[in-house]
Amino acid sequence: xxxxxxxxxxxxxxxxxxxxxxxxxxxxxxxxxxxxxxxxxxxxxxxxxxxxxxxxxxxxxxxxxxxxxxxxxxxxxxxxxxxxxxxxxxxxxxxxxxxxxxxxxxxxxxxxxxxxxxxxxxxxxxxxxxxxxxxxxxxxxxxxxxxxxxxxxxxxxxxxxxxxxxxxxxxxxxxxxxxxxxxxxxxxxxxxxxxxxxxxxxxxxxxxxxxxxxxxxxxxxxxxxxxxxxxxxxxxxxxxxxxxxxxxxxxxxxxxxxxxxxxxxxxxxxxxxxxxxxxxxxxxxxxxxxxxxxxxxxxxxxxxxxxxxxx
Numbered sequence: 001x002x003x004x005x006x007x008x009x010x011x012x013x014x015x016x017x018x019x020x021x022x023x024x025x026x027x028x029x030x031x032x033x034x035x036x037x038x039x040x041x042x043x044x045x046x047x048x049x050x051x052x053x054x055x056x057x058x059x060x061x062x063x064x065x066x067x068x069x070x071x072x073x074x075x076x077x078x079x080x081x082x083x084x085x086x087x088x089x090x091x092x093x094x095x096x097x098x099x100x101x102x103x104x105x106x107x108x109x110x111x112x113x114x115x116x117x118x119x120x121x122x123x124x125x126x127x128x129x130x131x132x133x134x135x136x137x138x139x140x141x142x143x144x145x146x147x148x149x150x151x152x153x154x155x156x157x158x159x160x161x162x163x164x165x166x167x168x169x170x171x172x173x174x175x176x177x178x179x180x181x182x183x184x185x186x187x188x189x190x191x192x193x194x195x196x197x198x199x200x201x202x203x204x205x206x207x208x209x210x211x212x213x214x215x216x217x218x219x220x221x222x223x224x225x226x227x228x229x230x231x232x233x234x235x236x237x238x239x240x241x242x243x244x245x246x247x248x249x250x251x252x253x254x255x256x257x258x259x260x261x262x263x264x265x266x267x268x269x270x271x272x273x274x275x276x277x278x279x280x281x282x283x284x285x286x287x288x289x290x291x292x293x294x295x296x297x298x299x300x301x302x303x304x305x306x307x308x309x310x311x
Contacts, residue, residue, distance in 0.1 A: 004308050006078070009086055011164060014093025015301050019294075022100030030095050030173065034180045037062060042185055046195040055195035059181060059202060066177045070170035089169050096164075096172045098156035099297045103290045106145045110286045113141055131262040142281040146289060147258050150218075150250040151243045153293055155179055158217070159210035161300050165307075178203050204241050211242035214296065218249045221295035227252035234274040244274070251275045253292070254285065 023029075041062070045054040070092070077085035105128045113121030121141045122133040129144050136144065159179070163171040182203035185196030215235070219227045230252025231245055238244025238259075251258040251274045258274040 010089035013090040017094040018097040051194040056198040067174045096160040150246040154214040158214040215245040217296040224253045237272040
């Protein structure tokens with residue numbers, strides 16, 4: 001069977017499943033299993049001396065174990081039952097993508113804010129961001145949602161697709177393991193400063209290319225000249241080596257101001273402002289942002305299909 005079919009069928013089927021269903025609650029999910037493994041390892045290793053080394057060992061073992069498991073499983077299935085491979089690979093492409101879920105979560109915050117009030121918006125926002133939401137006003141809530149959507153368009157959509165392009169399902173799920181570790185232990189806090197440092201830096205490394213691909217795709221989808229200007233002017237100013245680029249692109253596309261200080265896990269974090277237009281973000285603008293997400297995801301899938309067809 002042609003390599004093209006082996007690669008493209010799970011990619012296209014997984015993309016369509018995510019587009020239709022999103023993240024279905026209640027079903028087993030590999031990321032939740034990854035979280036359990038990380039939590040177990042952190043509980044037993046994150047104490048005493050040499051925490052950085054212990055965190056590095058945990059990260060390398062979990063990454064290597066994830067890659068080897070999926071590589072071995074897929075090699076076995078392709079040797080014994082191709083239909084089972086297609087089902088297996090499709091399921092994990094679907095699980096690894098988070099485009100529909102990201103859009104749904106963002107819309108729920110916007111809707112809660114508009115129809116149920118400020119406190120409901122703050123509560124709903126707290127489910128998807130790490131910052132303290134208890135004192136945010138309506139504009140800050142909408143900004144937080146859009147910042148999160150632009151950053152996670154890279155982390156939750158384009159990066160998994162990029163690593164599927166590079167190394168198939170094993171690469172895709174290994175990336176999800178790295179990203180999950182970063183979200184759980186990659187904080188500059190007393191508990192995680194040393195233990196999570198290696199995972200955090202590894203996450204920065206693996207997201208370097210996907211963040212910039214995401215940015216370019218956002219600007220291609222919208223044909224925004226101002227977006228390019230914002231990326232050049234503000235993208236490199238963010239504390240993260242990656243998050244600033246898609247955030248700057250979206251701020252430029254919408255001509256709004258992102259960034260500024262926020263409280264994360266009880267610590268005030270100073271973030272540079274992106275843009276200078278402090279105009280109010282309208283509820284209806286979420287439709288534009290969700291269209292950008294859908295367009296970027298579709299464009300990435302199409303580019304991958306064309307590439308594998310040509311080679």
